[in-house]
Amino acid sequence: ARMPWAGASLSNIFGDLLSPSARKPDNNGLYGGQLSPLLSFAACLAVSWLLQRLQPSDQRATVEAEPSTVWGFPKLETWGMSIRLVGLSAMISFASVWTQIQGLSGEHGIYPAALMLARIRTDLAAPERWFRFPAGHLWVHCSDRALTATCASGVASAAYAVWGGEHSSKALLGCWSIMVTLCTVNPLLQYPWDCLLMEALLVCGCFVPDLLPIHHGGIAISRPPSLTAVYLFRLMLLRLMLGMAKFKFSAGWSHGSNLLFLKWFLCWQPLPTPLAYQLFHALPAQLFELLYRCMYCVEVLVPAWFIFAPHPSLRVAAAALTILLQLAIALQGNYGIFNLLTSALAIPLLSTGTFPTDTTALQGLMAGLLFLHAVISFPHNSYTTNAWPFCVPESALTSFSPGLQRVARTTLAIARWFAPYHVAHGYGVFTPGAPNHVTYERRQLVLRYSVDGGNTYHPIKPRWYPSESADRLRWFAPHQPRLDHHLFYEGFEVPLSETSHINPYFTCSPSIMPRVITRLMEPSAAVWGLFDSPPPTQPITQIAVVRHWVRFATPAESKDNKAVWVQLDPSERGFPTVELYQRGSTAVQSPVNLVPLSQQEHAGFWGQYAGAWADCHDLTVMTKCVVRPLSAAEEVELGTRVCGPGTW
Helix, strand or coil: CCCCCHHHHHHHHHHHHHCHHHCCCCCCCCCCCCHHHHHHHHHHHHHHHHHHHHCCHHHHHHHHHCHHHCCCCCHHHHHHHHHHHHHHHHHHHHHHHHCCHHHHHCCCCCCCHHHHHHHHHHHCCCCHHHHHCCCHHHHCCCCHHHHHHHHHHHHHHHHHHHHCCCCHHHHHHHHHHHHHHHHHHCHHHCCHHHHHHHHHHHHHHHHCCCECCHHHHCCCECCCCCHHHHHHHHHHHHHHHHHHHHHHCCCCCCCHHHHHHHHHHHHHCCCECHHHHHHHHHCCHHHHHHHHHHHHHHHHHCCHHHHCCCCHHHHHHHHHHHHHHHHHHHHHECCCCHHHHHHHHHHHHHCCCCCCCCCCHHHHHHHHHHHHHHHHHCCCCCCCCCCHHHCCCHHHCCCCCHHHHHHHHHHHHHHHHHHHHCCCCCCCCCCCCHHHCCCCCEEEEEEEEECCCCCCCEECCECCCCCCCCCCCCCCCCCCCHHHHHHHHHHCCCCHHHCCCCCHHHHCCCCCHHHHHHHHHCCCHHHHCCECCCCCCCCCCEEEEEEEEEEECCHHHHHHHCCCEEECCHHHHCCCEEEEEECCCCCCCCCEEEEECCHHHHHHHHHHHCHHHHHCCCHHHEEEEEECCCCHHHHHHHHHHHHCCCCC
């Protein structure tokens, strides 16, 4: 229900292609508003293929067989560097999660893994639960030590793969298995770069030869990869680049309000860097428009050279432009391992020449399934790529012919079984139309706590998320602070169901804030460790969650007040909203009762936070929360309403 376009996506895929007149410009599916970049890519791909075919066959064969005629990048070393960088990305990701896993999934974490798995045991019989929720060895024993050991084993496996040696590719496959296990027990481990990493690890583990040990063979791979592996790598990079473009450039490359998209994004992105603030104020509008068109070329047109390049030097140029784009993205935003991993996938484009075709029957079957799943996932964005098969209602299929209904149901069945394993994904995080509202502002989330019943409030500062006006922007990638990144979405009240894929044990509550608040009130040392503020020495009586609109401070405002953000006047964007959580039961799996604030509570809180605004706010939009355990009857009713009768 929170993804209204997901249920219609299957209808869009078939129906809109068969009935072009039915397309609507404001369609939230892929087709309608999203065809512009795809048609541009298809045209460029057709031209590239035609130019390649027009070359004399003997000249084309000579160029493909002689990599030295292009740039001279050795094939074995190029692929070896790429695979090692994939392993390095995995090692960094596991090390980053290691430092946060207790606060995210530990016994006193936001989403206790042991509590969730224990509940699934009562809801689903074996072996179905093992396949639908692939938590691996955590089904045998799940504790804080087991979670820490899981992250440590991921670091060790990735380190061995980077070093190289016999079975190094199997070590990468082990990394994929560990990533799937961790993603199963926590919804904050499924960002787009995590999905891309799991795809890359699976392909490397199943289709790429072992790496030579560094102390024997340098960075080279033991033998050239098969042609299947080459095209799986290129397809992965193609889907990523074109997927990010299909929503972003939905209005084409010259739509007036879209041309300043990059300036809007510098302020709007979740975790900007200091350079983003400087570029926002320093670059003129004309340069932002030029950069927008350059990005259009790199993300929409250049990917055609990944598949068909009239000359190998164009494929090398495509790799260079892709890596340059990732460097530019990394300088202005913190996106974990995304830029390093994408650059790693582009490096094999530097190698030319022929590749062996010795693919086994099992590898061919796996490649076919991966390709099929990638195609049916492509129309969706990064956050709903694994959720949409579970959101398609029966009414979306009734308009199809019987034959097409069988195809659709088979497609859905395949997608549902593959979804928990993250074998292929759709990419693209910007909803259609978002760049058209270029307002250069964002909704910020601020946390406050009180130990004296609301007389005074103190800040709860996230470690990396810049929530306060004076919080400085920092570079910290490739480290990925999971909770900090999600607090950005909480500021916009994006439902968890749109960022956590398919697990109903996560999405039964639309927000993670009740869980976070409960742990902060306990207080849980593991969750407080995810924040920069120390836990108070006295028991917390109230915690307030404030959401208000801010913009980048001008250089003059920043110099005077040492502020990065400036809160917008209520007349411009409306009043801030407040949720006031009051100490009650500490049960984590509980409903939230929101009741209006009393006049005294209202005056006390706003007197502390907003000063002169204390008399300007509508009491009906401010609420307090009292947490209590679910009764048995409420639990049954909630499970039936959220998951459907007999589903879980």
